[in-house]
Amino acid sequence: MNLPYTVVIGKGAIKELENYRMFTQRIVITEKKMAQLLKPQQYAPDAHILVFKGGEQQKQMKTVVSLAQEMMNLGVDRKSLVIAIGGGVVGDVAGFVASIYMRGIAYIHVPTTLLAMVDSSIGGKTGVDLHEAKNMLGTIYRPRAVISDLRFLLTLPKEEMRNGFAEIIKVALIKDNVLYHAIAKEKEKLLEPSHALLEGIIRRAIKIKLDIVTQDETEQGVRRLLNFGHTVGHAIEAASSYQIKHGTAVAIGMVYAAKLSQREGLLSQQSVTEILELLESMGFPTMLPTAMNKDQLIAGMMHDKKKEHQHIHAVLLKDIGNALIQELPIERWRGVL
Amino acid sequence: MNLPYTVVIGKGAIKELENYRMFTQRIVITEKKMAQLLKPQQYAPDAHILVFKGGEQQKQMKTVVSLAQEMMNLGVDRKSLVIAIGGGVVGDVAGFVASIYMRGIAYIHVPTTLLAMVDSSIGGKTGVDLHEAKNMLGTIYRPRAVISDLRFLLTLPKEEMRNGFAEIIKVALIKDNVLYHAIAKEKEKLLEPSHALLEGIIRRAIKIKLDIVTQDETEQGVRRLLNFGHTVGHAIEAASSYQIKHGTAVAIGMVYAAKLSQREGLLSQQSVTEILELLESMGFPTMLPTAMNKDQLIAGMMHDKKKEHQHIHAVLLKDIGNALIQELPIERWRGVL
Numbered sequence: 136m137n138l139p140y141t142v143v144i145g146k147g148a149i150k151e152l153e154n155y156r157m158f159t160q161r162i163v164i165t166e167k168k169m170a171q172l173l174k175p176q177q178y179a180p181d182a183h184i185l186v187f188k189g190g191e192q193q194k195q196m197k198t199v200v201s202l203a204q205e206m207m208n209l210g211v212d213r214k215s216l217v218i219a220i221g222g223g224v225v226g227d228v229a230g231f232v233a234s235i236y237m238r239g240i241a242y243i244h245v246p247t248t249l250l251a252m253v254d255s256s257i258g259g260k261t262g263v264d265l266h267e268a269k270n271m272l273g274t275i276y277r278p279r280a281v282i283s284d285l286r287f288l289l290t291l292p293k294e295e296m297r298n299g300f301a302e303i304i305k306v307a308l309i310k311d312n313v314l315y316h317a318i319a320k321e322k323e324k325l326l327e328p329s330h331a332l333l334e335g336i337i338r339r340a341i342k343i344k345l346d347i348v349t350q351d352e353t354e355q356g357v358r359r360l361l362n363f364g365h366t367v368g369h370a371i372e373a374a375s376s377y378q379i380k381h382g383t384a385v386a387i388g389m390v391y392a393a394k395l396s397q398r399e400g401l402l403s404q405q406s407v408t409e410i411l412e413l414l415e416s417m418g419f420p421t422m423l424p425t426a427m428n429k430d431q432l433i434a435g436m437m438h439d440k441k442k443e444h445q446h447i448h449a450v451l452l453k454d455i456g457n458a459l460i461q462e463l464p465i466e467r468w469r470g471v472l
Numbered sequence: 473m474n475l476p477y478t479v480v481i482g483k484g485a486i487k488e489l490e491n492y493r494m495f496t497q498r499i500v501i502t503e504k505k506m507a508q509l510l511k512p513q514q515y516a517p518d519a520h521i522l523v524f525k526g527g528e529q530q531k532q533m534k535t536v537v538s539l540a541q542e543m544m545n546l547g548v549d550r551k552s553l554v555i556a557i558g559g560g561v562v563g564d565v566a567g568f569v570a571s572i573y574m575r576g577i578a579y580i581h582v583p584t585t586l587l588a589m590v591d592s593s594i595g596g597k598t599g600v601d602l603h604e605a606k607n608m609l610g611t612i613y614r615p616r617a618v619i620s621d622l623r624f625l626l627t628l629p630k631e632e633m634r635n636g637f638a639e640i641i642k643v644a645l646i647k648d649n650v651l652y653h654a655i656a657k658e659k660e661k662l663l664e665p666s667h668a669l670l671e672g673i674i675r676r677a678i679k680i681k682l683d684i685v686t687q688d689e690t691e692q693g694v695r696r697l698l699n700f701g702h703t704v705g706h707a708i709e710a711a712s713s714y715q716i717k718h719g720t721a722v723a724i725g726m727v728y729a730a731k732l733s734q735r736e737g738l739l740s741q742q743s744v745t746e747i748l749e750l751l752e753s754m755g756f757p758t759m760l761p762t763a764m765n766k767d768q769l770i771a772g773m774m775h776d777k778k779k780e781h782q783h784i785h786a787v788l789l790k791d792i793g794n795a796l797i798q799e800l801p802i803e804r805w806r807g808v809l
Contacts, residue, residue: 196533196537200533204603207602207605235610236608236609237610238607238612262572265537268544271544271573272540274572274576274611353576
């Protein structure tokens with residue numbers, strides 16, 4: 136856990152893999168779609184490539200066990216390296232395998248989506264779902280390195296760029312108003328992967344998350360700020376049976392968190408309007424889908440469905456770039472939804 | 473990982489569980505035999521008791537997943553506590569569940585065998601087998617506390633006491649000649665759970681292991697000394713399909729490690745004879761079972777079955793109470809077997 140946190144960001148960064156050769160074996164774990172699209176063997180010609188079907192439904196312990204079994208059959212030992220090439224699901228699964236195989240072997244994540252670059256690859260969270268329950272089983276395991284090659288973004292559909300931008304806007308809102316205003320100036324133009332400012336914005340967003348998670352690896356304090364927009368966001372994802380993308384759900388969640396911040400007397404009405412306008416201009420919905428049941432959503436936000444007057448931790452904004460945590464009765468959320 | 477390491481040892485120590493009540497829920501995990509024998513609900517009346525079948529064959533990921541599923545159904549959250557009551561298998565499985573459930577919740581081990589008290593409960597190793605491969609999947613996870621109630625030894629058959637004593641003699645041989653001579657003076661009388669010196673001997677053995685594992689939690693250096701007798705020992709266990717008990721296999725392994733130490737010019741012949749006599753007097757076999765195939769054993773000791781002239785780390789004795797690690801060609805082991 137006390138290794139330095141190496142994150143390499145840039146066009147062509149994947150070449151860095153060549154610096155990680157001192158292992159008895161190198162194993163690439165990726166998903167089917169990625170294996171076809173990216174041809175991972177070109178980046179690590181010596182590696183064994185293990186491919187699983189991919190997708191959220193495969194994020195289960197049986198995938199972990201079957202990858203571990205393949206590794207054992209290949210003779211993977213304590214001094215081997217696992218390289219995950221893919222988005223969040225690949226990173227979560229491969230990172231989990233690496234963290235428990237022989238009680239933990241070296242692991243590198245090469246995120247291939249914007250969302251994975253700025254969010255899931257930073258902070259060491261690994262895990263799988265337990266049937267429907269998201270990320271119920273997992274570890275916090277620091278990778279040897281995270282290598283974010285920005286060239287991978289060039290093949291990404293706009294919808295995937297937007298999905299990642301929700302998390303970039305989130306870290307800007309909680310920690311960095313300069314970053315926020317840089318984004319607000321360019322707006323939807325940033326969804327174009329060749330935009331000149333994109334690399335700088337991604338670097339800055341990664342830096343913010345990195346600072347937070349190295350201060351608080353196990354989520355006892357400041358790391359909770361990263362849940363801004365996620366209380367409602369997670370409930371929306373669940374209520375939609377994960378048909379609504381994470382970024383979209385978080386964007387809607389951030390709108391309601393901003394509104395609640397204003398109701399609690401923390402954030403100005405003008406800032407709420409600004410945030411709403413930015414999210415709209417980036418193509419995010421800013422209201423709950425009309426079909427969504429408010430009671431179901433509230434139930435999803437509660438830790439303990441039996442307690443009626445429960446307080447939950449709410450991440451609120453005092454200002455753009457400045458967040459705080461308050462314990463609030465769940466009813467306050469109902470008031471803004 | 474940086475929590476203090478709390479180990480409570482003594483007759484009636486299980487009462488300490490009362491000091492660990494500040495959790496939303498307490499879950500006892502134990503195996504069938506223990507549940508019948510010890511009636512764990514008397515020690516934690518508020519706890520939910522989860523029972524699995526037990527035995528080495530149940531040390532599989534499917535047991536972990538099914539326990540986690542039961543915990544989820546009970547609403548176990550991040551602030552709950554898992555209490556393992558049992559021997560090594562229960563500790564390995566329950567510790568693993570606790571270490572990955574919601575990425576890690578609080579965990580206490582109450583070892584009920586001598587072997588678990590002096591060995592597996594100390595050092596945070598958790599894990600399950602992957603089909604036949606022992607401990608292939610697991611974590612290193614520090615329990616909130618280890619509570620060793622020596623009253624549990626009173627119900628233990630002599631065979632189980634002996635099984636634990638192999639590990640006590642091991643730590644004495646590698647680190648503590650005073651402890652060694654205390655054991656050598658009493659010999660087989662120590663297998664009687666009511667022996668007056670037993671508590672002091674157990675405390676000292678636990679202290680030695682604790683010192684080693686806190687210096688080197690992830691087995692990069694000094695912790696490897698704990699493998700004394702285990703290179704051959706593990707191979708014997710595997711070759712017997714785990715019909716030979718761990719302690720017996722380690723005792724035989726220590727005899728050969730002592731002989732190799734003498735051949736390498738480190739240990740005196742007189743010390744080898746002394747060690748052999750002590751192990752014999754405690755009722756351990758000191759030679760390989762005649763039916764055992766030496767080549768199969770050598771293959772089991774090698775990390776990489778393809779390399780013929782492989783060197784492996786050998787833990788050897790310079791003296792009683794003083795061990796060191798040397799890289800030796802596998803052929804040297806063949807010479808003493």
